[in-house]
Amino acid sequence: MLMTIVGIYTLYVAVSIYTSVMQIGYINITKRKTPVLLSASDFLKAGNYAVAKEKLAIVNTFVDYLVFIAWIDVGIKALEHQFYLLEDEAMKNIAIVMGFVIINYIISLPFSYYEKFVIDTKFGFNKSSIGQWIKDTLISFVMMLILGSLVVWGIYEIMTNFTLWWLWSFLFIFAIVIGINMLYPTFRAMFFDKLKPLEDEELDSEIKRLMDATGFVSSGVFISDASKRDARLNAYFGGFGKTKRVVLFDTLLEKLTTKELLAVLGHELGHFAHGDIYKNIALVGGMLFVMFALFGNLPDSLYMEMGLSREPYVVMILLMLFMPVLGFIMMPIMGIVSRHNEYEADKTGSELGGAAGAIELANALKKLVTENKSFPLSHPLYIFFHYTHPPVIERLKELGVDIGYVDESGLAGKCEADI
Template identity: 45%
Template sequence: MLILISFIYFSYLIIKLYISYNEIRFVKNALFLKPQILDEKEYKKAGKYKIINEKFNTIKTFFDYALFLMWISWGLKFLEKNLIKEDSILESVTFLLIVLFINYLFTIPFDLYATFKKEIEITTIDKKTYILDQVKSLGLTVIFGTVLFFTIIWIMKNLPSWWIWGFLVMFSITIFINMIYPTIIAPIFNKFTPLEDKELNSNIEKLLSRVKLKSDGVFVVDASKRDKRLNAYFGGLGNSKRVVLYDTLLNTLSVDELLAVLGHELGHFVHKDIVKNIFASGSILFIMFAIFGNLPDTFFSSLNLSSSSHMTIVMFFLLSPIILFLWMPIFGAMSRKNEYKADEYGAKSQSKEALKSALLKLAKENSSFPLSHHLSIIFYHTHPPLVDRVKRLMQ
């Protein structure tokens, strides 16, 4: 079984490498051609950034594979031998938190490089903010992880067909976290201040009222303390929406462009994309619980592992990237279709030109290369490449 699982993971690695190889070759070739959409300097910079990114991800993929082999060949056995004495829920939860923590420790060097080195021209974060972010995310992971693991392990030990109940709990917690994210979790990391510009405020109100939504306040978030990326989003369920604008967006876009971007986001609401996304994530989560909830005992015994609740959850963590990878072409296709429709809506609510120039500024500030190899698009893109979006917009 060890050989079979390693082989499956290895095939996943090879496919990922093949996609990256194609993407790098594609971008290198594209850089020889006439710049598309962006001006020459931006185009070259975005291309260079894309290639660095792909190479970085390739190294990370190899590293993840090594970490996976470490866990599956002896790490899990070693930890279980030293930690699990009575097979209590508390021991199992501790086991899972330690596995997560060790994985986290191993990924720190990559994260440091990605934050302070690789994205040197995009990130603006200072060391203090970075360390505070890490401490806060660790704290939140421990709190939510403990609650989640306790509940799921209790269910596993006490209920028949536990995976159905486990799925329902996990799905509810995911929805709950999404609900409290804009008002409780996001403010832990960023400062939200009400938008002072009265005119823009009333323009946003007007935009919302056209689709019978109310504003629950327009806030500016200090995203520029981390990087230069531009973004805006709507939060909250029901008819009143909390509108969040990145300060980077406010500083870079004109009023027309900003309203076009909000029009795009509003398009997602009008087309019920948020609900569709929740359903899509729910269905893959259900499939994953169905798989891991029905792993035969021989699966674990042939790996020399116990078929315990904590081992089942660890397998879920270790193998879910492969399932998500196979799922991505379906989810990505749906998402890219929704993006085109949201663009259409944004263009209608403001103007094609405003949305187009906003998209160009977004690409420039995010240093995103406007083209991509088709395999990369299929497996990784939730948004269509910029060239295609602009083309479709201008039809």
């Protein structure tokens, strides 16, 4: 059984790295051909940026694999030995699981630093100082430590008091996922970004008109000072019920015209009108349910092969170790659903914008590709496993905008813009 588990993880790593290698090869060939949506220099620059990030992803995946083997082989036993003198079983489980989380977090820090201060700095995205990054990292670490310990304690209590612990644990974690979605804008404003109400009364009035048209009730429209960290454009809606907020990055206000901005918001409101937020949460819930059902019914022989007892902390660590595998398997399914939702949201966004709505949304998509340096073409295997948004060229065609691109290789385009 242990060899089967390791084999599944090895296959996941092999497919993930192969997909990245195919993407790198495709981009390296395509970036020197006729540019699409971008100028020749920006097209080459976007290609180089995508390749740099993909190379880092390969190294990260390989390191994660080595770390996985280390945990399965000796890591869990070493942590268990480190805290075996703790008499309180709840505290022992919290210490071991959080020890696992902290070690993995520390291992990930060099990759986070390299991406931000080497790759993003080189390509003009990073606006954050090292001091700001350290502050953000420490805040994230403390929040992870506090909230993570509470979650581990909750699951421990469920596992030691319920026969069908995996079902109740799933419901517990699913409730936390919903709670995070409700509180995300508030937490982000408290610890990371400074939010201020939108002062442009005319724009605020237009945004509220769009919200009224779709029945979206919000606690307000806010501007985030995201430019102090990053030059990319973005916006998000967060929360449920009366906690919902519309948050615009200041970079988005700077680069898009008012009509283009309203088209982007119209697209996001399209997601709300179609219930896409709830669909996505349901998909995440389905993935969590499968994960807990699988690991709640693993045979005792697996633990015996690992030289471990079936303690709550062992089960929790195994769950976290294999979460990326199930996520990778589920991604194509979630991608198919999400791409359909994006087309529908585009349609709603263009309709909300009136006669010129489709053109304004198309112009916004083009600017997002340009400003975010998104390489607009991609290998189909990479899209299948990684992307939730349809190819930007296909989105433009659906909006009635033909840029004259002919896909001679039969490979599709993609867009990294989060709208």
